[in-house]
Amino acid sequence: MRNSGIKAWVAGLAAALGMLLTATAVQAEAPFKVGFVYVGPIGDHGWSYQHDQSRLALEKHFGDKVKTTYVENVPEGADAERVIRNLAKMGNKVIFTTSFGFMNPTAKVAKQFPKVTFLHATGYKRTKNLGTYVSKTYEGRYVAGYVAAKVTKSNKIGYIASFPIPEVIRDINAVQLALNKYNPEAELKVVWVNTWFDPGKEADAANAMMDQGVDVILQHTDSPAAMQAAERRGKYAVGQASDMSSFGPKAHLMSVVDDWSWFTIHTVQDVMDGQFKSRDFWGGMKEDMIQVPDFGPAVPEAVAAHAKEIIASIIDGSFNPFTGPIKDQSGKITVPDGKEMSHEELAAMNYYIEGVDGTIPK
Template sequence: MKSRHFQKRLAGLTTAIVSSALILAGCSSDDSADASSAAAAEPTKVGFVYVGPIGDHGWSYQHDQGRLSVEEYFGDKVETTYVENVAEGADAERVIANLAKAGNDIIFTTSFGFMNPTEKVSKQFPDVKFEHATGYKMTDNMGTYVSKTYEGRYVAGYVAAKMTETNKIGYIASFPIPEVIRDINTVQLALTKYNPEAELKIIWVNSWFDPGKEADAANAMMDQGVDVILQHTDSPAAMQAAERRGMWAVGQASDMSSFGPNAHLLSVIDEWAPHYINQTQAVMDGTWEPKAAVEGMKEGAIVIPSFNEKIPADIVAHAEELIAGIQDGSIYPWTGPLKDNKGELKIADGVKYSWHELETMNWYVEGINGEIPN
């Protein structure tokens, strides 16, 4: 189900698709018309590669909602293909290459571990466009795109800080890559500001999608007194575990409220549809070019559409103020002075950490106990 935010965004996008006629020097007008008609009849082919199943109700599910929105928006002018449950490695390279051989005009690869395989295949198929989610490598025909998930994490961290009764917050982490480290740190920044007594407990499960491990991690945390759980994994298992035990949880990537109506504080939703529609349109128009797209709450790429009705009104009101401030730029969590958890000053007073520094982050902020695993 699409968020209300996306419905507004989709309604505001133009439905006019401009097609250009292919005019060859020296050919007759009839030949030109035939060529133009054939070109217009050929749908733009769009491929997607997912690290998990589209039924994960998290990351891959939400990317697939974006794919479905492309189909809804363009109708028979597009033909989409997806491959799910693709391992990050040699298997990914094979899948991406097969999509290129199948005639896809643009291919979106949607997990950090697909970066190197996408880069390699892009060089083998220079006429195909590629876009890789959450990475940083680019080629002449490969761009990147990422959403500022940390913006949503800051709001979620604030709500967790205010709603905990035990002052123990849990975070189920997937892999120790900059994206995950950055989001863990941002939650800690919110805890430090709004509830300095709160402690963040982190469990690394070394998987994007493993409901069994995620549920075990959630239960282990709750056994230790955690009463609010956040996650950087893709299944709703943690939400379901919190629901069973009467605790709170925050949804990841998509709206997970249906999996824990009582436990669900909020969900930080990745809204990929506008990006996929815009980039598909660019391919159709012949204006696509490789770029590093970084979008967040301001652009509608990160959305928190609702809050649990049990959250006190003043907390919800401040959460909405945080969202508005992040959108207009008046609130930026990564402003110094900030230290790492060893006491070293990492960001000077008044300095704003750049996106490049955030996307390569490999240190914990002050307040987090423990070391980042290798």
């Protein structure tokens, strides 16, 4: 009787251990969760679209080891905090918040979830579990400014700007730097639309500028509406964030493409390995995070060739668009001759350089 009782106890213990081992195995095989928050729709063909392409690249790279979740069309404000917090509660170990206006909500939620790693795009607030990252879009904008300087016939260049934050201001300035060097007669006209994604507003801004004689349009907004408007009216445009050539085959001069895949994959791997360290990461042409896939048919071969030379010089470090002397609109030297602006200085840029027409909205 005693032997049978011991056998039953041993059998029960073995079963319990088996269940525990099975549960442990299941837990060990559970996918690593990663969340993404987008300010626009993933179909914007711009900023949010390119971030979502990095999410898909992450899934492809890690396979079943990673499970991703995204929330699109999230307003920059209180609603963003709710969305970010919900992603943390869902068990996401890494959360990418991909727009400047998500900065304060991200910082607040990061403090509440110290075991979750947060990455915020284009911001400046960092803590142990909150890092920041940005692409050097100004490198691509400088190349676009050079191409615009050489292609324009009216010497009027238009720029559709979203919000007056350093990221947008420095890209406008990068275009002007190229115009100053390659076509000082060209004028850069800036229209602020106060949105990241609104095809109607973007198209209206593009048409208004073309009505005023602008024949090349650049943008820091995310829909292809400006490219489409330029195509309809026989003008030229530069794509934003993704390759927008299909939206204006004749109008398309080039696109400044963001590729976040490398950064996203390496960041998640670092967190998995326990190697993550908060920092302010800047990635550009050298890291292949800023790309110019091709030039449109309206770009002369000689212009395209020199544009590629500029790109090569940025990649090998022999040229930095923000190298002095640089003056502000009043003519005051803000960057001395031969000095390169630091990331910290670029991140705080709040003034137009010499040549930009207009003032920065308050």
